[in-house]
Amino acid sequence: MAETASARPQVKRLRTRQKLDKTKRRIREAKEMVISIVLFLAASSSVLITAGIVGVLIYESIAFFRDVSVIEFLTGTTWTPQFANPKYGILPLVSGTLVTTAVALAVALPIGTIAAVYLSEFAPFVVRETIKPTLELLSAVPTVVYGYFALNFVAPVLQYLCSFVGIELSTFSMLSAGIVMGIMIIPYVSSLSEDAMRSVPMLLREGSYALGGNRITTAINVVIPSALSGIGAAYILGISRAIGETMIVAVAAGMQPKLTLNPTEQAATITAFIVQVSLGDLPHGSAGYQSIFAAGLVLFSMTLMFNIAGYVLRRRYHQAY
Incomplete structure (x- = not known):
């Protein structure tokens, strides 16, 4: 019984440490996810901007080519x-x-x-x-x-x-x-x-x-x-x-x-x-x-x-x- 009583604080500390490690891991994963999203948006911004430019050019050019033959x-x-x-x-x-x-x-x-x-x-x-x-x-x-x-x-x-x-x-x-x-x-x-x-x-x-x-x-x-x-x-x-x-x-x-x-x-x-x-x-x-x-x-x-x-x-x- 004495050994069991002395082991309880160690088990409690171990569980507390595991919870802290799990919390830190979740925070790290959340940070990595946010960073991944930011990097993805930064990488795709040039593509989106280019697509927007091309879209505007094509849209306005269609109106022009209604009056002028290609x-x-x-x-x-x-x-x-x-x-x-x-x-x-x-x-x-x-x-x-x-x-x-x-x-x-x-x-x-x-x-x-x-x-x-x-x-x-x-x-x-x-x-x-x-x-x-x-x-x-x-x-x-x-x-x-x-x-x-x-x-x-x-x-x-x-x-x-x-x-x-x-x-x-x-x-x-x-x-x-x-x-x-x-x-x-x-x-x-x-x-x-x-x-x-x-x-x-x-x-x-x-x-x-x-x-x-x-x-x-x-x-x-x-x-x-x-x-x-x-x-x-x-x-x-x-x-x-x-x-x-x-x-x-x-x-x-x-x-x-x-x-x-x-x-x-x-x-x-x-x-x-x-x-x-x-x-x-x-x-x-x-x-x-x-x-x-x-x-x-x-x-x-x-x-x-x-x-x-x-x-x-x-x-x-x-x-x-």
């Missing part, structure tokens, strides 16, 4: 929604968008990639830690500042240079806008590409050095192919950033919808037209106003196609290597 919209070569006899051919805006983007990529991709290779493979630590933050400051400059930089500095310089070869260049041109757009997206390309190259294991570099490769050979034949997924992501981000740029082309490209592939001429892009109409030049609810949603849907589709193409190319490359 075939005329996609194949027409005249874009004059503000005229008495409006025309809604999107091709002039698409050509202006693609030309300015091509000029920007011709500037940003080579310079950004070369800068990434230098920072990753050749630059000393002190130089890399100085140049990279300085280069990334370019992405912090407001785009309207880039626009006036293109208009007041780059355009006069290009006019002076073109005069030597007999080319007349207007103050407003896709060339000056595209060059400045390329300067603007260099930090995106160089920073992400450099991060991808730095993540390549050092063993791969050492294996190349052991086989007699020098630093440039290792960078071209080992590091860049191994980091192609990250470099491709940087390129896609640069393309998407160039296609969606607004203020630079609105200030420096000319705002004249013209079907041309000549970068020395003036043109309007899809984003520049959206800005122009959003300022109130056309009444709300009219076909001209609703055309900005149809143009936005085309812009979204172009960006989506570039992202899908980049994903397919990266996947094929990984399969090949």
